[in-house]
Amino acid sequence: MSDQSRSPGRESQPQKALELSRREFLLASGASLAFVSAPGFGADGGPRTPWNLPEKRPIKTLENVWIPLKDGRRLAMRIWMPLDAEREPVPVVLEYLPYRKRDLTRRRDQPWGDAFSPYGFAFARVDIRGTGESDGVLLGEYLQQEQDDALEVIAWLARQPWCNGAVGMRGISWGGFNSLQVAALAPPALKAIVTQCATDNRYTDDAHYVGGVLTFDDLEWGADFKLVLTTPPDPEIVGDRWREMWLERLKATPPVVTEWLTHQRYDAFWQHGSVATNYAGIKCPVYAVDGQIDSYRDFVARVLKNLQVPRKGLIGAWGHRYPQIADPGPGLDWVQEEVRWWTQWLKGVDTGIMDGPMLWAYMETQTASEAWPKDVPGRWVAEAAWPSPRIGSRRLFLNADGLSETQAPARALICRSQETVGLTKREWFPNDMDVDLPPDQTPDDKRSLLFDSAPLQADVEILGNPQIVVRLASDRPVAHLAVRINEVTPRGESWNVSYGVLNLTHRDGHEKPTPLVPGKEYEIRVPCYFATHRFRTGSRIRVAVTESLWPMVWPSPRPVTLTIRAGESYLLLPVRPAEAIEQAMPIPIIRDAIEKRTAASPKALSAKVIVTGPDASGLVAVRKELPSPPRVVAGVGTSVSGGSVWLRSIREGDPNSSVWSVEWTREMRRGDWNIALHSRVELSSTAEEFRMKESISASEAGKPVFDRTWDRRIKRDLM
Numbered sequence: 001m002s003d004q005s006r007s008p009g010r011e012s013q014p015q016k017a018l019e020l021s022r023r024e025f026l027l028a029s030g031a032s033l034a035f036v037s038a039p040g041f042g043a044d045g046g047p048r049t050p051w052n053l054p055e056k057r058p059i060k061t062l063e064n065v066w067i068p069l070k071d072g073r074r075l076a077m078r079i080w081m082p083l084d085a086e087r088e089p090v091p092v093v094l095e096y097l098p099y100r101k102r103d104l105t106r107r108r109d110q111p112w113g114d115a116f117s118p119y120g121f122a123f124a125r126v127d128i129r130g131t132g133e134s135d136g137v138l139l140g141e142y143l144q145q146e147q148d149d150a151l152e153v154i155a156w157l158a159r160q161p162w163c164n165g166a167v168g169m170r171g172i173s174w175g176g177f178n179s180l181q182v183a184a185l186a187p188p189a190l191k192a193i194v195t196q197c198a199t200d201n202r203y204t205d206d207a208h209y210v211g212g213v214l215t216f217d218d219l220e221w222g223a224d225f226k227l228v229l230t231t232p233p234d235p236e237i238v239g240d241r242w243r244e245m246w247l248e249r250l251k252a253t254p255p256v257v258t259e260w261l262t263h264q265r266y267d268a269f270w271q272h273g274s275v276a277t278n279y280a281g282i283k284c285p286v287y288a289v290d291g292q293i294d295s296y297r298d299f300v301a302r303v304l305k306n307l308q309v310p311r312k313g314l315i316g317a318w319g320h321r322y323p324q325i326a327d328p329g330p331g332l333d334w335v336q337e338e339v340r341w342w343t344q345w346l347k348g349v350d351t352g353i354m355d356g357p358m359l360w361a362y363m364e365t366q367t368a369s370e371a372w373p374k375d376v377p378g379r380w381v382a383e384a385a386w387p388s389p390r391i392g393s394r395r396l397f398l399n400a401d402g403l404s405e406t407q408a409p410a411r412a413l414i415c416r417s418q419e420t421v422g423l424t425k426r427e428w429f430p431n432d433m434d435v436d437l438p439p440d441q442t443p444d445d446k447r448s449l450l451f452d453s454a455p456l457q458a459d460v461e462i463l464g465n466p467q468i469v470v471r472l473a474s475d476r477p478v479a480h481l482a483v484r485i486n487e488v489t490p491r492g493e494s495w496n497v498s499y500g501v502l503n504l505t506h507r508d509g510h511e512k513p514t515p516l517v518p519g520k521e522y523e524i525r526v527p528c529y530f531a532t533h534r535f536r537t538g539s540r541i542r543v544a545v546t547e548s549l550w551p552m553v554w555p556s557p558r559p560v561t562l563t564i565r566a567g568e569s570y571l572l573l574p575v576r577p578a579e580a581i582e583q584a585m586p587i588p589i590i591r592d593a594i595e596k597r598t599a600a601s602p603k604a605l606s607a608k609v610i611v612t613g614p615d616a617s618g619l620v621a622v623r624k625e626l627p628s629p630p631r632v633v634a635g636v637g638t639s640v641s642g643g644s645v646w647l648r649s650i651r652e653g654d655p656n657s658s659v660w661s662v663e664w665t666r667e668m669r670r671g672d673w674n675i676a677l678h679s680r681v682e683l684s685s686t687a688e689e690f691r692m693k694e695s696i697s698a699s700e701a702g703k704p705v706f707d708r709t710w711d712r713r714i715k716r717d718l719m
Helices: 108-119 144-159 172-184 216-230 235-252 258-259 299-306 336-348 594-598
Strands: 059-068 074-082 090-097 122-127 162-173 190-196 284-293 311-315 359-364 378-383 392-399 403-404 412-416 449-452 460-464 469-473 481-486 495-504 521-527 531-535 540-546 561-566 570-577 608-612 619-632 639-651 655-669 673-685 689-700 705-716
Touching: 059 144, 059 469, 059 531, 059 639, 090 144, 090 172, 090 336, 108 122, 108 336, 108 412, 122 162, 144 172, 162 172, 162 336, 162 540, 190 336, 216 235, 216 655, 216 673, 216 689, 235 594, 235 689, 235 705, 258 689, 258 705, 284 299, 299 311, 299 359, 311 449, 311 531, 311 570, 359 460, 378 531, 392 540, 392 561, 403 449, 403 540, 460 705, 469 481, 469 540, 481 531, 540 570, 619 655
Parallel strands: 090 122, 090 162, 162 190, 190 284, 284 311, 311 359, 359 531
Antiparallel strands: 059 074, 074 122, 359 378, 392 403, 392 570, 412 561, 449 540, 460 531, 460 570, 469 521, 469 561, 469 570, 481 495, 481 540, 608 619, 619 639, 639 655, 655 673, 673 689, 689 705
C-alpha cells in the first residue's frame, strides 16, 4: 500500500502527525538515540572486538537539488552530507518516496538526516515523479516509470564528485517496496538495501486483498492515495509554474481504486513489482525489518528464505514504524545499526554485522493489545539461519471437544456466515494504536466455532507462521474462511496472537481461482500471520473459526453455511524449543518511549471510533474519525491540516447491504498560497457486481478549480 501503505502511518500517540496519511510517515518525536559501540559475534558465536561508530563530521543540508532525467524532466531532492564530502567523498543512501520531502515527511526526515549523515554518509530524499516538487504526473503504485527513474537517480548520485560511487537504498512501506523492486533490477552502483514494513508480493501482502478477499484498506488507502497524486508542488521551489503543474496532476489522476478492483486475482498487474516472481534478480545484500503487529511482517521470513545474497532480518514488537520510533516499544537505536550496515557494504569496512544471527525477533510474552502504551513484555531471540532447523511443527487437532494433540473421532460442525462478526478484529492495518489494536476477542469468540486447549502445563513459544488445515464443505460456490489464534488467560480474556483469511475459491492459488462445488469436501490450508509469542502456563490456546470477518474484509456474495469436519482438521504451530540458546541483543534498546510521551501529552488528537447497533433491523455501523488540526511545518512555514472519516455499515443476514466509504481532506496555506483537496471513495455490491464511486475536488483560496467523479460497476470475480 502503499506506504502508509506502505508508506507511512500517522505519528504514534500522543503526538501524531495527523496531516500525514499512514503512508506519509511518522516523525521521530522524542525518540532518544544512544550512540554507543556495539559488540559483534564471531563466526564461532563468541564475542569479537567491538566495532565503534566513526567520529562525527560537520554536515550541511541542501533544501532542493534538481536531478535531471533523460526525458528532460527533473526530480526534486533534499540532501544531507558532510561538509567536506567533495574533498573526502562519501557513500549516499537514497530514500525515494511520493510523500513530499518539503513538508509532509520533513519532521521524519530531518532527525534522521541530522543523526545519520555525520557518520560519513550522504542521505538523499527524492520525490518520485509527479509528487512533491518533482516534474510530471504519477498515475499509480510502483509503475515501471518509477523504477526506470530510480535507475537514473542512482546512476546520477554515483557520479557526483561528493560520492564515492556506492549507493544504498532504504525505506519503509512504499520506500521498502521500491528498495526491493529496484534491487531486483541490479543497477551497478546499488550496493545494498534496508527494506522495512514492505513486501515481496503486492497481491497477498498489501492493502488490497488478503487471502484473496477484498480489504477495507483498499478503499482507505485509495482515498488517501488520491491526495498523494494531486497535491501541488510548493511555489517557493518551482515558482509560478506550480499551478500549471497542479492542474496537470489533477487532470491526469485516474480512478485508482476502480483500477485495483478490476484486478481481483493475482494477475500481471500485481505481479509487476512483486519481487517474489524474481528473487534471483536481487544481487546486493538485504536487511529486512518489520514489527510483530505490522500487516506486512510476513515478508521478512520469505525474503530470508528465498534470497541467496547476504541478508539479515529483524522483527520487533512494533507496528508500521521505524525501530527508533517503535510503537509499541521497546525500540532500538537504529541509527547505529544502519551506520554499521552501510559501513560494511558501502565503505568495505568489516563491522562484524554479518557475523551474528540471520534473524533477530522479539519474543513477546504478552500481546501489544494488553500492554500498550507500555512496552510489550518479552525478550529478543536469535536464529542463526532461516528457516531455522530448531523450529518444530506441533499439530493440535480441532476436535469437537477442543484443541488437543490427540485426534478424536470425526464430527461435522456447522459454521454459518454472520455479517457482523469481526468487530474485535476490525483493522488489517493497525496504525492508531489506541483504537486499532484488537481488544479482548471474547465478543466475537462467542459467535465463532471455538476450539480451546486444556490449560497449558508449560509455556509454549512460537516463532513463524501458524497454519490451520480444515476439512470442510460449503453450500455456496463462493465462500470465505477466517481463523483467529488467541491466547485465553486464566482470567478469561482472549487476546489475538495471529489470524488468517482465505477466499476458498483461491484454495489452490491466487492466479486461477475456481468455484467450490457445493457439498463437496475439501482440505483447506489457511496460512496465518507470522507470530513471535509465548503462550503462558495456565493459559489456553484458542482457535476461533468464522466464515466472515467484517468490517476488515468484504463479505461473500451470498449467505454461506460451512460444514467443518472436527477431528480431521488441525492447527500447526511453529514451536521454538525452550532449550534454544539465547544471545544478547547487540543493538542498544530504547525503552518506555511511547508510555513516556503518552503520559506527557494525553490523547488530545486521538482517532475516534464509534460503533452503533445492531438496531431493530440488524444494522451495525462503524465510524472512525481522524482529525488533523492545522500544524505549521517548521523551517517552511506552511500550515497543513485535514483528516479523514471512515464509514462502514452492514445488516445482519444481508451481505450485500455492506457499504464502505472513506473521505480524506488536505489543506495547505502559506501567505497568499491556499489550496484544498477532497477525495472520496464508496463501495457497495450486489451478489454479481461491485459498484465503486470515486471523486476528487480541489480549490484555491476557497474557489473551486477542479472536480471529477467516477461511478463504475465491476463484475465480481469469485470474490
